[in-house]
Amino acid sequence: MSVDIVSLAEKVATETIRRYASEVDTDGRWPAESIDALKQSKLLGLVVPTEFGGMGAGPSVFAKVTRIIAQECASTGMIFLMHICGTRVIIDAPAFPRRNEILQRIASGNHLTTLAFSEKGSRSHFWAPVSQAVPQGDKQSVSAQKSWVTSAGHADSYVVSTQAVNAKEGTTSNLFYVEKTQEGVSVTSLWNGLGLRGNASAPMKLENVFLGVDELLSPEGGGFGSMMSSVLPWFQLGNASVSLGICAAAIESTRTHLLNSKLEHLGQNLASLPNLRGRLARMKILYDTHLAFIEQVAHKMETNAPDVMLAVLESKAAVSEMALELTDLAMRTCGGAAFSKHLTVERNFRDARAAWVMAPTTDVLQDFIGKALLDMPLF
Numbered sequence: 586m587s588v589d590i591v592s593l594a595e596k597v598a599t600e601t602i603r604r605y606a607s608e609v610d611t612d613g614r615w616p617a618e619s620i621d622a623l624k625q626s627k628l629l630g631l632v633v634p635t636e637f638g639g640m641g642a643g644p645s646v647f648a649k650v651t652r653i654i655a656q657e658c659a660s661t662g663m664i665f666l667m668h669i670c671g672t673r674v675i676i677d678a679p680a681f682p683r684r685n686e687i688l689q690r691i692a693s694g695n696h697l698t699t700l701a702f703s704e705k706g707s708r709s710h711f712w713a714p715v716s717q718a719v720p721q722g723d724k725q726s727v728s729a730q731k732s733w734v735t736s737a738g739h740a741d742s743y744v745v746s747t748q749a750v751n752a753k754e755g756t757t758s759n760l761f762y763v764e765k766t767q768e769g770v771s772v773t774s775l776w777n778g779l780g781l782r783g784n785a786s787a788p789m790k791l792e793n794v795f796l797g798v799d800e801l802l803s804p805e806g807g808g809f810g811s812m813m814s815s816v817l818p819w820f821q822l823g824n825a826s827v828s829l830g831i832c833a834a835a836i837e838s839t840r841t842h843l844l845n846s847k848l849e850h851l852g853q854n855l856a857s858l859p860n861l862r863g864r865l866a867r868m869k870i871l872y873d874t875h876l877a878f879i880e881q882v883a884h885k886m887e888t889n890a891p892d893v894m895l896a897v898l899e900s901k902a903a904v905s906e907m908a909l910e911l912t913d914l915a916m917r918t919c920g921g922a923a924f925s926k927h928l929t930v931e932r933n934f935r936d937a938r939a940a941w942v943m944a945p946t947t948d949v950l951q952d953f954i955g956k957a958l959l960d961m962p963l964f
């Protein structure tokens with residue numbers, strides 16, 4: 586089954602996603618055709634349990650599929666990743682009354698979701714929203730300034746974090762299911778990013794949005810726990826997989842360029858230069874060693890290994906850093922041609938920079954990993 590899923594992802598990626606990637610990046614537009622292809626192939630239901638019509642895939646297949654998508658279009662890869670993270674929260678919310686219906690819609694390709702965690706006030710410290718729910722009859726009123734929401738205005742629903750009523754600190758939070766059409770939900774500006782230009786990671790505002798227990802996805806006051814258990818491992822693994830996909834594209838583009846670019850006066854091509862071959866080799870070694878690590882992390886998630894959380898923290902920190910080095914090597918190896926859009930290298934270089942600043946940022950992950958190694962509390 587997993588072989589079939591991976592072949593399906595390869596087909597969607599090479600037949601559709603590849604075709605629109607350059608235009609999506611240049612125009613900074615939503616990859617409508619690619620998202621439609623993911624919907625039609627039912628890949629949006631990749632991790633939805635089979636009882637709801639989904640593919641029931643685990644971390645290893647998820648990592649592979651995300652990498653395959655991101656290799657063709659990192660914007661589409663990131664949209665897919667945030668959708669899977671939102672889906673994981675819904676899967677892990679047995680008390681949410683609409684859980685089964687939404688999961689069936691996701692599995693049948695009729696629902697895209699995403700995370701709306703980061704806030705203007707707490708920036709990359711997504712675990713500590715500054716917005717706070719206020720009681721309103723038997724409901725709660727939520728107002729929040731969400732600083733970056735991938736798929737803003739395009740997703741059918743948002744998994745929104747906010748401090749619980751009467752909470753004394755940001756980590757006492759709730760996660761709510763919020764429909765796109767709900768009154769008080771708006772996108773406040775357009776996304777025009779350096780990289781991942783197609784993924785509509787725009788700011789959003791929630792203004793007196795009425796929510797209640799029927800929309801609650803986490804245990805009351807347990808939003809932080811849901812973020813750590815339902816989201817963090819999948820986000821880290823998936824984010825590392827997006828970075829690996831970007832790196833795979835940069836390697837292939839560099840390899841093709843070295844083979845096809847002539848030094849006519851010498852009767853040779855660029856592949857004849859040993860320093861360029863050496864750089865390509867360094868790129869490949871970086872890629873293969875990090876791919877092996879990510880496969881190991883996925884396996885640890887699948888087997889619930891005792892050191893899984895440390896491995897999960899390391900995964901995004903390691904690969905996001907490596908992707909900066911690898912795409913820099915690709916730029917230098919391809920020379921002036923790397924600045925041109927006929928290679929994918931300059932897009933790969935720009936796209937690779939987002940993972941480092943996506944929360945938890947690499948700085949924060951390194952601090953968490955150090956604390957974990959020294960038996961210190963992370964928060």
Ligand SMILES: Cc1cc2nc3c(=O)[nH]c(=O)nc-3n(C[C@H](O)[C@H](O)[C@H](O)COP(=O)(O)OP(=O)(O)OC[C@H]3O[C@@H](n4cnc5c(N)ncnc54)[C@H](O)[C@@H]3O)c2cc1C
Pocket residue numbers: 667699700701702703707708709710711733734735736778780781786939942943944945946947948949952
């Ligand atoms: C393309 C893209 C898509 C995104 N999509 C989403 C999304 O779908 N949903 C969502 O919720 N968010 C999303 N985000 C937001 C993201 O997760 C981060 O919250 C955001 O990138 C942080 O940017 P900032 O300017 O607020 O960082 P800041 O918090 O201002 O950080 C600035 C610098 O300070 C460092 N720093 C911060 N805190 C510490 C610390 N404690 N110790 C050491 N160094 C520290 C950081 O590493 C960074 O170098 C997205 C971001 C991007 C770029």
